[in-house]
Amino acid sequence: MCRVSLRADIAGESLLNDGVAVVVFLTLFELAGGEGHTSGSNFGVWEVTTLFSREVIGGLALGFAGAFIAKRALKISRIDTTDILVTLTIVMAVYGAAWILHVSGPLAIVVVGIMLRGALHETTVNVNERDHVEVFWESIDHILNAVLFTLMGFILINLAADFTPIYLVVGLLAIPVVLAARLFCLGTSIPFTQLRCGNIKTTLSLLTWGGLRGGISIALALSLQPEMFRELIVVTTYVVVVFSILVQGLTISPLVRKLGITNPSH
Numbered sequence: 404m405c406r407v408s409l410r411a412d413i414a415g416e417s418l419l420n421d422g423v424a425v426v427v428f429l430t431l432f433e434l435a436g437g438e439g440h441t442s443g444s445n446f447g448v449w450e451v452t453t454l455f456s457r458e459v460i461g462g463l464a465l466g467f468a469g470a471f472i473a474k475r476a477l478k479i480s481r482i483d484t485t486d487i488l489v490t491l492t493i494v495m496a497v498y499g500a501a502w503i504l505h506v507s508g509p510l511a512i513v514v515v516g517i518m519l520r521g522a523l524h525e526t527t528v529n530v531n532e533r534d535h536v537e538v539f540w541e542s543i544d545h546i547l548n549a550v551l552f553t554l555m556g557f558i559l560i561n562l563a564a565d566f567t568p569i570y571l572v573v574g575l576l577a578i579p580v581v582l583a584a585r586l587f588c589l590g591t592s593i594p595f596t597q598l599r600c601g602n603i604k605t606t607l608s609l610l611t612w613g614g615l616r617g618g619i620s621i622a623l624a625l626s627l628q629p630e631m632f633r634e635l636i637v638v639t640t641y642v643v644v645v646f647s648i649l650v651q652g653l654t655i656s657p658l659v660r661k662l663g664i665t666n667p668s669h
Contacts, residue, residue: 421619425509426458428623461506466514469497473515474522486532487539490519509619551618558625559641562634570635574642581643586611605662613655620644 433454473493480486497515501508523533589610593603624640627633 420614421509421513423510424619425623426455426462426507429458429507430455432626457505458507459510461504462501462508462510463514465497465501465504465506466511467518469493469500469511470515470518470522473519477519477522484535486536490536490540493519548618551621555621555625555641558637562637566634566638570638571642573635574639577639577643578646582611585614609658609662612651612658 430451434451470493473489476489476493477486480489493515494512497511498508501511523536586607589607593607620640621637621644624633624637627636
């Protein structure tokens with residue numbers, strides 16, 4: 404079947420974006436002199452290519468290896484709590500290994516998540532077991548997002564003393580830039596994917612407006628060093644995220660109806 408579900412379109416694109424975004428951010432972070440480096444001036448094209456390739460290829464390979472082990476363990480296990488422990492253990496182990504090997508942990512976890520999602524929907528896995536695992540990870544997702552945004556609130560309180568109106572202006576100007584960049588990236592990539600099989604204009608509009616910014620953006624901004632214009636970037640990111648959640652998030656349903664999508668889950 405050429406057309407995949409709308410939910411899978413948005414969720415899959417979001418997962419891939421998050422993984423790639425972290426890799427690109429870490430590469431640029433190294434160039435800017437992060438992690439104790441005083442300067443990125445010694446980085447040439449070869450060094451950047453090597454760093455990026457190591458993060459991507461290493462992360463993908465580690466993710467496939469971790470998912471393979473987890474799938475074997477899930478086939479042996481037939482207890483709900485054990486299935487949850489298997490997925491939790493593999494996530495912690497893969498991310499820890501990625502840290503040690505200096506490869507992309509988020510990208511590896513994305514691969515693990517996608518492959519385990521498929522494994523849990525195999526006919527050999529009990530429906531109750533699958534539901535327990537999915538509910539557990541959905542709960543973890545909600546809890547961690549709540550913690551992250553709470554921490555973001557505390558950070559903004561600390562930044563209030565150094566806040567200037569220009570930060571807000573930059574944040575507002577960044578909103579159309581982010582949307583335009585997203586539109587360009589999707590417009591150039593959709594023709595090469597399965598998404599081309601539907602109405603490209605509808606798909607492009609929905610994925611552009613429906614791509615919400617959140618946890619990853621804030622976490623990456625908070626990881627910057629103070630001398631890297633951290634305050635400006637954090638506030639700008641927060642403005643974009645708030646607009647994304649409040650404006651884009653609250654208007655996605657009217658957009659879906661306007662585009663003529665009567666059953667968004669399909």
